[in-house]
Amino acid sequence: MLRRFLFANFKLVYRFSQWLRQRFTSAGTLILLIMPVAGVFGFDTRSTLSFQIFSITLILLITAMFFSLFLRGKFSIVRKLPEYGSVGVPLNYSCVIHNDNKTEKRGLVLIDELKNQFPSMEKFSNTKDPLDKKRNRIDRFIGYPRLVNAMQRLRGGSIKPVAVDYIAEQSELETTVQLTPLRRGYLQFDKTRLAQAEPLGLFQAQKIINNQDTLLILPKLYKTPRLNLHGKRTYHHGGVNNASTVGDSQEFISLRDYHPGDPMRSIHWRSFAKLNKPIVKEYQDEYFTRYGLILDTFLDSKSELIFEDAVSIAASFMTAQKEQDALLDLMFVGNNTYRFTSGRGLAGAENILEILACVEAVHETNIAEVELMIKQVSHECSAFICILLDLDESRQALIKTLATLDLPVKFLLIGESIDQHSAAALQENDIHFIQHDNMQHDLDKLWTA
């Protein structure tokens, strides 16, 4: 009840603080802070003269806000976004501002905005914030800083305001804006504001232009070694479907009679015409390597950062293998069981990255479903890479299942630190531990070890 009440109020507080940040300049914020202080000390006008400071600051702010009513004019803004961005890497895009007025405009500030998305109460309660450990008890209990962080993550990036010094009348100006993406997935652009400070420089008048766009941010990539798991090649019924450019699938062997179920396109029409019965072309069976990459999406008590690392590693593997002569299956369980195949002319790295950009962690255990999927596909695969977020009982069962398949499996466990008990389990099952703070270093060691 209290949580719900606090949460409802957080929204108001958050919106208000955003408004303050966007509207007041730094000097304006200072005056805004001083005003109540002066007011409190000046409450008794007989004791101090602080009420005089209060009245000056109050009138200053009222005057400044009054002036801000007079930003008139018509503007339109077009955003030119790149196709993709990558987490943590600042990207530049441009905004074209049209000044449709009959007068020139000076001293504008362009503030581009990503959409503010409030997490649901349930999602907020489930979110773990790694910074919470460092916060004091009150902050942890009240949870407002956690909300601010969650909001920032949902928003997904920060955009620097850009000063637009001058736009001539009836003309346009292209300006570069810098965005630093903070998370993968689709970022939603919401509004663009054109701000102009009033003469005193305390408050900003704003023109708000609705300007919605989306931008896909791909997961962060690491340098990963080439997969080198010594699995045998397995048969894949493919034909051109699965191997249009490489491999031995085009190898023609013979013609034979049609059997029900043969694809239409394998019919040899000329022979059909000659013999008046369907004859099909037979190709050599296909053998190539197919790796299965299993991504653990079940996040219980661990921090979301660990999951992000897992996604990054999965993405790194998927993109690193693209020139190799192998298929790579990405398997994970979200609302459903998913299996995406790339390599050998199938889905390109971009498609896989796009999928990975949108993978979300699930909070209910799904390991059993993963096991089921592995059993179904294991006959097609030559080897597995399994990215784990934890080493609890259900995962250990998964490890055992994979071990019984008699296929080479590489296990990666991602975490912040490792306790003694887990260390023993790591040794026993030949699991590679990848530390959150030391990802690249641990990945480099992966195949040299």
Add this chain to the structure above:
Amino acid sequence: MDSLNTNTINNRLSPAPPGLILASLLLWGWQTDYLLYAVIMGLLLESSLFLKWRIDFSDKDINQLADLSGVLFFIVTVYVFVNYSFQGIYKILELLPFVLFLLMLVQCYGIQYGIKTSALFISIRRLGASAGPDILYETNIGLPYVFICLISASSGNKFSDYFFVLCAAIITWLLLPQRTKHFSKITWLASIIFVVLFSYLTQGGLQQLQRNSEAFILGLYEQYGWKSSNPDRTSTSIGSLGRLKLSDRIVFRVKSNKESSAPLYFRETSYGTYEYGIWRNPKVEFDIVEKTPNKKEWRLNKDKLNTGNMDVAIYLQDQSAIIPVPDNINTLVGKDLIQVETSRYGATRIEAREGWINYRLGYADHDFVASLPASDDLSIPENYHDDFKQIATELELYSKTPTEIINSVHGYFKDNFYYSITQNQRYTKGQYLTRFLFKDKKGHCEYFATATALLLREAGIPTRYTIGYSVQEYSGWQGMYIVRARHAHAWLKYFMNGEWHNMDTTPSIWAPMEAEDRTILEPLMDILSWLRYKTTGGDIDSKKGETSNWMLWLLIPLAAYLIRRFYNKQRVEQNDSHDKVLPKLNRFGIDSPIYPLLKQLEHEVDSRQPGETLFTWIKRILPEAKAQQYYDLIKTHNRYRFNPISDKQQDKELITASIDSLT
């Protein structure tokens, strides 16, 4: 870009323009009489503009200085509260520029642009780098310092108009660099003039508003709150419908050096004539009580000596008030008292400052004698004549002696009436007492006191209706009696054998019954009341000329916090040093069995000199023949101890064997 300043596109405050800090410090110094300090501080800060050198303070240095400023502020706060109580808040305000001066110095002479937010807030500091750049920026505290100087200066409370002008000038100076340059200077100037004029009017308006609202609230308070009793008349609740609303508010406190088992009656005043729910007196004249020749006390009864005394603290709404006093009051002493007066009806009126005041009240064996009875003290309202005549006849009062009358009236009320603070039925005016006496037979103290007084008058005994308080609730944690508004009581005085005596026919259940109505907030309100009482100068326990130092207790949590921090710090350092020290070398051979023998020799013969080898030492302390026996042993020991490639096990065995043979 010149038309934009950083002010508009990010949250970084620009530095204060040159000279502004000095100006604001001078204003502060002038207002608070710290002008000399202000000049020195201002010059120190401003001269950094002319000096080229800077100091590279580490983040840790700045954090520590910020902590020190924080601790300094806390100490100043506690000290000021101890010495000036809550009024000291203005004193703290006055001292703020001193407290923040260290940080300003660091900013002016450091290479940093400003002070990091993490230095100012420990919570951010804990987050470390993960707090993100939006939070971990450096803020130039120049402009905030200017404002702090202004607010501090305002506590000087002098030369209001000049202060306003100077304040407005400094704020204008501060705003000059913030000006948005694409607007003309005239627009800016016009806005500033507008702001100054309007804020001048506003500040005048604020003063006026305070005056008006105070008058309004005081008016409300007088209407509904407690106020000193009127010596001329008092309205009773006789005839009022509903339940009596009794407040838990603490009216006064009494600290007595003698425990009292029975409730003490503190009277305010007495009244002679009753009419339609109102007790009144003819216009009461007060006589000024002269101070004793040594100017120490007011003696109400010149012939009597004090047999005891008690300390009373009371909250005065007004500078002049009738105070509740016990009947046997003899003297009054108190630095807060200006004048003491008494009336012939037993009221004691004092003049003192408003708020909580305290005084020492001395009492004697005999009651303070009010005036002799007058005809008013025997008067019965026309409408009740028959009623009281009827009761007096029933009780056969006309034929009894005064003592018998008193006993019989006491018994009559005790046996036939009960206590109630609720009245449900409406009666015709002038019939309330009749109903009380013959029909309802229930009521609160005013009914009992009025009816008894009038009944005794019917029997020929002069009486006076008396109002005051019953002192009965002892608060253990406050160490004194507390008297609440609901302890207000009415009883009567009757005149017999040349003296006034108290008589209370209200069933003694009245106090517990009224206490049932107390709110659940009472303990909280008591604590608040106690805090207010402790801090506004009415504290009985604070001696004359001494300030109470109970606030020094606040230093305990501070000390505990500091100790904890230092303890933690030390622990970290110890851990660090533990890590830094090379692991202790496990020196081989120090377990040689020779050592106990050598120790024994040192003990028995002579100790080894510094730098002396084992050979020379043995040679020195033992005779040649005996020493010879030791040489081989020492040789083996040295091999065992220092030769890395010798067979250690064998050496050790050899040493043990040689020692055995020696001993």
